Amino acid sequence: MTTTVPQSIHQQSSTTPMLKISGLNFYYGESHILRDVDLTVPKGQMICLIGRNGVGKTTLLKNIIGLLSPRSGAIAYDGQPINSLTADNRARIGIGYVPQGREIIPRLTVKENLIIGLEALGKRAPKAKKEIPELIFELFPVLKTMLSRMGGDLSGGQQQQLSIARALMGQPQLLLLDEPTEGIQPSIILDIENAVRRIIETTGISVLLVEQHLHFVRQADYYYAMQKGGIVASGSTEQLSNDVIQEFLAV
Ligand SMILES: Nc1ncnc2c1ncn2[C@@H]1O[C@H](COP(=O)(O)OP(=O)(O)OP(=O)(O)O)[C@@H](O)[C@H]1O
Numbered sequence: 001m002t003t004t005v006p007q008s009i010h011q012q013s014s015t016t017p018m019l020k021i022s023g024l025n026f027y028y029g030e031s032h033i034l035r036d037v038d039l040t041v042p043k044g045q046m047i048c049l050i051g052r053n054g055v056g057k058t059t060l061l062k063n064i065i066g067l068l069s070p071r072s073g074a075i076a077y078d079g080q081p082i083n084s085l086t087a088d089n090r091a092r093i094g095i096g097y098v099p100q101g102r103e104i105i106p107r108l109t110v111k112e113n114l115i116i117g118l119e120a121l122g123k124r125a126p127k128a129k130k131e132i133p134e135l136i137f138e139l140f141p142v143l144k145t146m147l148s149r150m151g152g153d154l155s156g157g158q159q160q161q162l163s164i165a166r167a168l169m170g171q172p173q174l175l176l177l178d179e180p181t182e183g184i185q186p187s188i189i190l191d192i193e194n195a196v197r198r199i200i201e202t203t204g205i206s207v208l209l210v211e212q213h214l215h216f217v218r219q220a221d222y223y224y225a226m227q228k229g230g231i232v233a234s235g236s237t238e239q240l241s242n243d244v245i246q247e248f249l250a251v
């Protein structure tokens with residue numbers, strides 16, 4: 001019987017999800033925005049959150065990264081509760097965030113925008129070594145040719161690639177992506193999809209993707225559908241039915 005003890009410990013550690021949200025409620029003033037949200041991101045997987053405009057997807061990501069505080073509920077990162085950590089500290093323990101709308105700093109160069117991403121490393125940052133890893137340019141070759149260009153002069157698609165690259169500079173274990181293909185031309189959408197897939201393959205990180213573009217949604221392992229701040233459906237993306245697509249995606 002004693003042999004079961006180490007086994008159960010092993011099982012527990014190997015199944016600890018990267019992110020586990022339980023019973024999360026969030027209010028903007030009196031407005032109840034997120035309702036009893038439960039959502040899990042297993043390690044090494046891409047999970048997609050879908051839902052129509054204004055249902056609370058961005059609000060959920062901001063609660064995870066620590067820009068907003070829930071009224072109740074638990075957020076665990078790699079098995080540890082993080083509700084009391086500041087946004088800075090959540091970035092330092094490995095949560096990367098690519099905000100909706102990209103938030104590139106227009107009057108800094110591409111290189112300077114990338115270097116900002118090193119902030120998330122905190123004490124893990126190599127002292128005074130402000131280099132861009134080659135992987136960034138392998139994923140997004142266009143950035144290599146534009147390092148001294150102003151961020152504000154890039155196209156929407158290039159800015160989105162820069163925003164993802166900036167988040168990767170912080171070497172996240174969990175990457176939150178908020179509508180990375182919104183307003184972007186189809187050819188670049190495929191580049192972004194491929195880059196995200198390669199990021200998962202080469203670094204093993206976990207991804208929580210908020211997305212409306214069906215082709216990208218299908219790349220995820222599992223989906224959650226949100227309506228009025230609550231999770232109302234979930235399942236494997238292989239089994240995404242036309243009903244779910246019609247109801248929760250703006251296709
Ligand atoms: N700062 C704010 N103060 C009050 N209400 C807000 C604020 N920001 C967002 N809301 C409201 O919270 C709700 C959820 O917004 P949220 O941005 O999370 O939706 P979303 O699902 O990300 O939408 P979209 O698909 O348009 O990005 C909406 O009703 C929105 O109007």
Ligand SMILES: [Mg+2]
Binds near residue numbers: 057058059100178
């Ligand atoms: Mg949003």
